[in-house]
Structures are given as structure tokens and as C-alpha cells.
Amino acid sequence: MSNANKSLTNFFKKNEFIGSFQSYRDIKKKLSTNDCCFIGRSNVGKSSIINSITRQKNLAKTSKTPGRTQSINIFLINDQINLVDLPGYGYAKISKVMRNNLGTLIQDYIENQSELIHTYVLIDAKVGVKNSDIDMFDLLNESDRYFSIIFTKIDKCSKSYLSDLEKSMQSLMKSYSKNFNKFFFTSTKKFEGIIDIQKDIYTLSKQK
Ligand code: GDP
Numbered sequence: 164m165s166n167a168n169k170s171l172t173n174f175f176k177k178n179e180f181i182g183s184f185q186s187y188r189d190i191k192k193k194l195s196t197n198d199c200c201f202i203g204r205s206n207v208g209k210s211s212i213i214n215s216i217t218r219q220k221n222l223a224k225t226s227k228t229p230g231r232t233q234s235i236n237i238f239l240i241n242d243q244i245n246l247v248d249l250p251g252y253g254y255a256k257i258s259k260v261m262r263n264n265l266g267t268l269i270q271d272y273i274e275n276q277s278e279l280i281h282t283y284v285l286i287d288a289k290v291g292v293k294n295s296d297i298d299m300f301d302l303l304n305e306s307d308r309y310f311s312i313i314f315t316k317i318d319k320c321s322k323s324y325l326s327d328l329e330k331s332m333q334s335l336m337k338s339y340s341k342n343f344n345k346f347f348f349t350s351t352k353k354f355e356g357i358i359d360i361q362k363d364i365y366t367l368s369k370q371k
Contacts, residue, residue, distance in 0.1 A: 171361045174241050174368075178217045181237040181245070187272040190235065197278050198237075198245045199367050202269065203285030204295060205251030208315035211351040212285065213238070213248060216361055233265060235272060244368035245278075253295035274306045281344075281367050282310040283360070288317045288328060288348070292335070304339050311344045312336075313360065318350040 184190045203209050214220060217238065236248040249272060250265050273279070284299055286292060303310045312332065317325060329346060336343045347363075349356035 175217050177241045179239045181239050183234045183236050185234050187276050197280045198247045199281040200247035201283050202249045204253040207285045207287050215351045215357045283313050285313045288314040289319045304342050313347045317348050318352045
């Protein structure tokens with residue numbers, strides 16, 4: 164591992180679970196640092212990504228324990244930036260009432276959290292973009308939030324499929340050009356693309 168990557172690893176190794184909150188209004192932070200948040204459809208691979216970024220096997224597992232799946236989970240990285248794990252959306256098997264509650268929780272956070280500086284929207288590369296993802300891009304755009312897209316589980320896709328996906332997504336992102344930043348192509352199985360996300364978050368942590 165290069166020295167630069169070693170320092171990145173050390174930066175992310177210093178992390179702490181701050182808490183699980185039912186609403187953005189309930190959030191109590193340890194330090195008043197900025198947030199970057201992670202969002203995506205259920206089963207997209209969000210916990211795996213958070214665990215890979217922090218090099219902790221079970222950090223994001225906390226958010227999967229019963230009662231915590233529908234809440235906002237916050238991890239403080241190196242006392243400099245909060246990594247915020249928002250609940251998964253678009254899960255067909257939950258009731259409509261629950262879906263509405265989740266929608267409100269996510270929307271409230273995105274619209275109102277003044278310290279939110281970047282959102283990572285996770286998309287399963289093989290599944291592609293669904294209507295609920297488009298709703299999320301629209302919400303981010305309307306709330307004037309910067310965002311990037313993390314494609315997950317790319318080990319399941321061929322190179323040519325991924326290249327077509329990138330082209331079609333580039334075209335879709337023309338509608339969001341004011342707020343869209345970039346794509347990340349990742350696989351936690353093969354530890355691909357994770358360092359690029361770490362570098363991105365590290366850069367964000369220096370933003371005042
Ligand atoms: P979450 O519900 O969004 O937190 O998703 P998880 O991180 O729990 O992952 C959902 C499923 O996808 C699990 O079975 C993981 O093992 C699998 N998964 C996650 N990341 C990858 C990946 O990079 N490649 C493959 N092939 N499977 C993955």
C-alpha cells in the first residue's frame with residue numbers, strides 16, 4: 164500500500180458511532196462538523212460500502228439491528244466529517260404507511276439539514292435506475308444539494324454493460340448538471356473504487 168493510501172486508511176479507521184435518530188430534528192452530534200450522506204434502495208449494498216470505506220467489518224451493521232433500520236445513523240470520521248447512513252428506500256415489501264414515513268424522514272433530512280454538503284446515491288449497477296432513484300435525484304435537485312452516484316456490485320457486470328450504463332447515465336445527468344458531481348464504479352467484493360470514495364470524502368472533510 165502506498166503512503167498516501169495508508170494515511171487515507173488511517174483517516175477512516177478513526178471512526179465512532181454517534182447515534183441512531185428518528186428524525187433530523189433529533190440529531191445530536193458530538194461535534195458540529197459537516198455531513199455527507201449515503202442513500203439508496205434497500206439491498207443496494209450500502210452497509211457493505213460503509214464498512215469498506217471505514218475498513219470496519221461491522222460498523223454499518225448497527226444500522227441493521229431491529230429498530231435502527233428506519234433511522235438516521237451517524238458515524239463521525241476522524242473528528243472531521245459525519246458519515247450519515249439514511250434508511251433504504253423503494254422496498255416493496257413494507258407497508259405504504261411505513262414507506263410514507265421513510266419518505267418523510269429522508270426528505271426532511273435532505274431538505275433541512277444545513278450541514279449536509281454532499282450526498283452519495285447508490286445504484287446497483289445490474290439493477291440500474293428505478294423510479295424511486297429518479298425521485299431522489301429530483302429531491303436533491305429541488306433542494307439544491309450536490310450529489311454523486313456510486314454504482315455498486317460491478318463485479319456482477321461486464322465491461323461493455325458498464326460502459327453502456329455510464330453513457331446512458333451521463334445523458335440522464337444532463338437534467339441535473341447543476342447538482343450532479345460524478346460517478347463511482349465500485350465492488351466491495353473486489354475492493355474496487357473504494358479508495359476513490361475515500362479520497363472524495365477526505366476532500367469534503369477539509370471543506371469549511
Ligand atoms: P444494504 O441493504 O443496502 O445495506 O445492502 P448490504 O450491504 O447488506 O448488501 C446487500 C447484499 O448485496 C448482500 O447480500 C451483500 O453481500 C451483497 N453485496 C454487497 N456489495 C456487493 C458487491 O460489491 N458485489 C456483490 N456481488 N455483492 C454485493
